[in-house]
Amino acid sequence: MEQLLNLINEVSSVDEMETVINAIKKKQKELKAELTLKALKNFEVGDVVLCNSTAGIEKATITKINRTTADIEIGKNKYTAPLSILKPMEVA
Secondary structure (H helix, E strand, C coil): HHHHHHHHCCCCCHHHHHEEEEEEEHHHHHHHHHHHHHHHCCCCCHHHHHHEEECCEEEEEEEEEEEEEEEECCCCCEEEEEEHHEECCCCE
């Protein structure tokens, strides 16, 4: 990782920086797609999951699963959340 940061610091033109940014965005998109596929395989309607929200990590219940998002309930509030931000509850 340190080597990568050093190479980025050596970027000397806007065109080179745009190439680096595009590569990072492409990799980010690939990683999110992997998380979404994993979530689609692991989650079912009715599952209780952990969700990152503006209030912190909260317990949510999945009410519907879409292609890349899930409808969830946190308390009495309903939200649509990307599958990539949902985490399974740890089994005790």
